[in-house]
Amino acid sequence: MRVVLVANTLWSIVIFRPGLLRTLVRMGVDVVVMAPVDDTLPRALELNVRVIPLELSAKGTNPMRDLALVRTLVTRYRALKPDLVFHYTIKPNIYGSIAAKLAGVPCIAVTTGLGYAFVNTNLVARVAKALYRFAFRFPREVWFLNGDDWQDFVAQRLVDPAKTQVLPGEGIDLAHFAPRAAGVSDGHVRFLLIARMLWDKGVGEYVEAARLVRAVYPQAVFQLLGATDVANPSAISAEQMRTWVAEGVIEYLGTTQDVRDIIARADCVVLPSYREGVPRTLLEGAAMAKPLVATRAIGCREVVVDGENGLLCAPKDAADLARKLQHIIEMGPDARATMGARGRRMVEQRYDERIVIERYLAAMRRVGLRITDMPAA
Structure with missing residues (x-):
């Protein structure tokens, strides 16, 4: 069983979703991460996932480069034959969803925050919304991390509400981020x-x-x-x-x-x-x-x-x-x-990350993967 995660930065997968990666690996899933490589590569490899470098400019607006990204993803999806692809951030959500459709593999788009395209109202932002509207016809599901983002997409008819879900964020490892002794005791706040x-x-x-x-x-x-x-x-x-x-x-x-x-x-x-x-x-x-x-x-x-x-x-x-x-x-x-x-x-x-990980496992079951219960922590 193979699951691919695609994002515009490797660190966002490694830092925000290590618990998900560990869980999938423990369950015997072949986990592949595609993203531009950065200094979190050693940490990704320690998690026993495969990392495939991806050339992607998060801020670029060159349509030829974006078309090349679609072609690259189609080629890789056909070669890897993943059982499911998760896309994160704007370009993977848009162009990855299109590529997955062309390659005939199921995907889920995770909108991790709408960022520049919704904070601003310029031409680039308007084009981004039009691309969302087109691309989001193809994922099996589209996930949001808060109800306001979901409402914006639905109100602007960028996505079919029947295929959407709202998650409680990406979750947090409560044992890792545990309270410690009080801060510096010099009286300075x-x-x-x-x-x-x-x-x-x-x-x-x-x-x-x-x-x-x-x-x-x-x-x-x-x-x-x-x-x-x-x-x-x-x-x-x-x-x-x-x-x-x-x-x-x-x-x-x-x-x-x-x-x-x-x-x-x-x-x-x-x-x-x-x-x-x-x-x-x-x-x-x-x-x-x-x-x-x-x-x-x-x-x-x-x-x-x-x-x-x-x-x-x-x-x-x-x-x-x-x-x-x-x-x-x-x-x-x-x-x-x-x-x-x-x-x-x-x-x-x-926001316990185990709540969020279980949502991922449930989604994998919905696309037909034989997923067991989450292993004990």
């Missing part, structure tokens, strides 16, 4: 934003909010963790990051293969994003019992219950974000700990 460094993630508003908060609480620490100069129209440059660091308003932590130590030292995890699927970084922060601050944007508001496990602010509003961050400082460590504990309980109830 640390805020942490983990994301690819994109303007659409609200990084600019976070930096401006840091300026506002530090004018009142100069000892507050604002950290950024994630890659600059990524392949995205909304990318923040390394030069811009150096400017902020030189100003002294933020600490830039670069990138890491394991975020847990950095989350453990933080007092609050922040994500002022414009739109998300279900943001992994907020789930990780909540699982480690950290209070959250995020926008009332699609995806973020799925994870943060205002006043319970965190605070919500208006999107694209640095002043409102600053007010909420200042409130986190002023509530004190005991109240922050209580808020974080509520977040941990919520993640345990809603």
Whole structure:
């Protein structure tokens, strides 16, 4: 039995879905991942999956290259003869679905967040929606990670609602992201934003909010963790990051293969994003019992219950974000700990990765694969 996963980055499969990969491998499934290779390749190989490099530009708009991608995928699908293909992110969802139809293999499209095509309204975004409408006729099922994204696709007639499902995000490994001892005990409240460094993630508003908060609480620490100069129209440059660091308003932590130590030292995890699927970084922060601050944007508001496990602010509003961050400082460590504990309980109830993995196994059964029950953890 062979299952193929296709995405625009290898790290998104390795970092976001390791539990799924381990489960399928333990069940004897031949798991193949197709994506552009990056520095997570050793981790992918440790999971005992096959990795086939795929030439794919996430931000490119050259139709000839996209046509070449379809041809490549058709050729590979016919050679591999997979029993099922899962597509993630925009280009694999669109062109992979078309290729799977041409190759005669069943596929499922997983919309992990609508990103640039829905945050913006330019010609590229309109073309992307038209391509979605065409390509999403072909998957057996189309999955969404939150109800708002599902509603947008259905309302704009981009997908047949009868073939859709809404998952509770990608799930989180509760044992891996377990609460640890309290953060750094120097009296300085640390805020942490983990994301690819994109303007659409609200990084600019976070930096401006840091300026506002530090004018009142100069000892507050604002950290950024994630890659600059990524392949995205909304990318923040390394030069811009150096400017902020030189100003002294933020600490830039670069990138890491394991975020847990950095989350453990933080007092609050922040994500002022414009739109998300279900943001992994907020789930990780909540699982480690950290209070959250995020926008009332699609995806973020799925994870943060205002006043319970965190605070919500208006999107694209640095002043409102600053007010909420200042409130986190002023509530004190005991109240922050209580808020974080509520977040941990919520993640345990809603976002355990075993719930999501079982949804994958059920889908495999629906396409006719003989799948047993999930093995014990």
